[in-house]
Structures are given as C-alpha cells and as structure tokens.
Amino acid sequence: AIMGTIADLAVFVSGNDLKVMRQISTEILDIVKEMKGASEYGIEQEADSPQLTVRIDREAAARFGINVSDIQQMVEAAIGMQRIDTLYEGPSDIPPKTPARFGIVVRFSKDYRTSQRAIENMPIISPKGERIPLSELAKVTLEDGPTMIFRQEGRRTVTVRTNIRGRDQGGFVA
Numbered sequence: 129a130i131m132g133t134i135a136d137l138a139v140f141v142s143g144n145d146l147k148v149m150r151q152i153s154t155e156i157l158d159i160v161k162e163m164k165g166a167s168e169y170g171i172e173q174e175a176d177s178p179q180l181t182v183r184i185d186r187e188a189a190a191r192f193g194i195n196v197s198d199i200q201q202m203v204e205a206a207i208g209m210q211r212i213d214t215l216y217e218g219p220s221d222i223p224p225k226t227p228a229r230f231g232i233v234v235r236f237s238k239d240y241r242t243s244q245r246a247i248e249n250m251p252i253i254s255p256k257g258e259r260i261p262l263s264e265l266a267k268v269t270l271e272d273g274p275t276m277i278f279r280q281e282g283r284r285t286v287t288v289r290t291n292i293r294g295r296d297q298g299g300f301v302a
Contacts, residue, residue, distance in 0.1 A: 133172065135289035136297060142283040146274060153286045160290050165300055169290035176272040180207065180247060184266045192254045192265070199252055199265055206241050206250055209233040244270055 139160075141153045153171050160166050182203050184196050204210050211231050218227025240246050248263035262268065278285050292300045 133287055133289050135168070136292040137290050137300065139288040140280050141286045141288065142280060144284060146277070146284065146286075149284065149286045153288050156288045160288060163290075163300065165292050165295040167291045167293040169288075172287040172289055173274075173276075173278065175275075177275045178270050179273040180244060181269050181271050181273075182247070182262070182266050183269075188265050192258065192260055193256070194252060194254055194260070194265065199262070202250065202252055203247070203262070205234050206236040206247065209235045244268055 139153075139156055141149050141156070143149050150171075150173065153173070157169060157171055160169050184199050186196060189196055189199060201210060211233050213232040215230040215232055216227040217230065235241075236250075240250065248261065248268045250262045251259040252262055252265055254260055278287065
C-alpha cells in the first residue's frame with residue numbers, strides 16, 4: 129500500500145522483519161505516550177489475521193507429473209478467482225463504438241473453499257486423469273500474517289503517529 133499520514137508527527141520504522149519493526153514501534157509509542165502534548169497517538173499497522181498458506185511439495189508434484197504452476201492456478205481459482213476468458217458484447221452506441229468487454233471468472237463454491245480441510249481435500253487432476261487431494265501435493269496451514277504491508281519508498285514500514293496539543297512541533301521533538 130502507498131502510505132501517508134495526517135498526524136502532526138510520524139515516526140517511520142523500516143526494515144525486513146515485521147515482528148522486530150512492530151516491537152520497535154511499540155517501544156517508540158510507549159515513549160510518545162509519556163511526552164507532554166502527545167494526543168491521538170497510535171501505530172498505523174493492522175493486527176495480524178489468520179491466513180491460509182499453501183506450500184507445494186515439488187517432489188510430490190513431480191512424482192504425479194503435475195506442474196507446480198497447475199497446482200497454483202487451481203488453488204487461485206478455488207480461493208480467489210481466475211479469469212478464464214473475456215465476453216465481448218456490442219458494438220457500443222458510444223463512440224468509438226467498440227464492444228463492451230466483460231471478464232469471465234471461475235471460483236469454487238463456498239462449500240469447497242471456506243475451510244482448511246476443504247482446501248486440503250481439493251482434487252488436483254494429474255496428466256493421467258488421477259484425482260489427487262491437494263494435501264498429498266502441498267502442506268496447507270493456517271498462520272497469522274499481516275493483513276496489509278505498508279511501504280515507504282519501497283521499504284516495509286510501520287508508522288508511529290501522534291498529534292501535538294498545547295506546544296509547538298519543534299519543542300515536542302527536541
């Protein structure tokens with residue numbers, strides 16, 4: 129995400145390890161909270177949320193003759209959506225009189241994509257026509273992870289922000 133802040137003062141903590149960045153940001157916030165004039169302070173970073181992670185076992189996929197990209201496409205279609213074609217309708221009455229375009233997407237029904245077990249049991253079809261459950265080709269886990277990763281000039285960033293009341297900004301940061 130592209131970011132900015134409307135706070136009077138922002139401290140950007142950048143790095144590669146989000147856990148360390150959050151720890152440092154919390155320490156900075158604890159200091160800011162104690163400063164005279166600090167108001168409406170906080171950390172602009174959402175808490176982690178559960179995420180489904182699929183780690184493909186390349187050796188298992190190779191044993192069944194299945195390409196890793198085929199597994200990835202199937203998982204993408206199951207959990208998200210996958211565009212498979214475009215429908216052209218028209219020509220349009222609006223200049224330049226080109227046909228309207230509509231993306232055609234596929235997605236598994238809710239029963240087959242809303243639980244870890246359903247994803248693990250998702251069949252992947254081998255070149256020989258065998259139905260292999262995803263759990264035999266990949267490890268499917270539920271892990272906590274960031275809901276959003278903010279970046280400042282291309283680097284991961286956690287922002288500690290505060291407004292300043294009753295004193296000037298220069299005196300606050302001195």
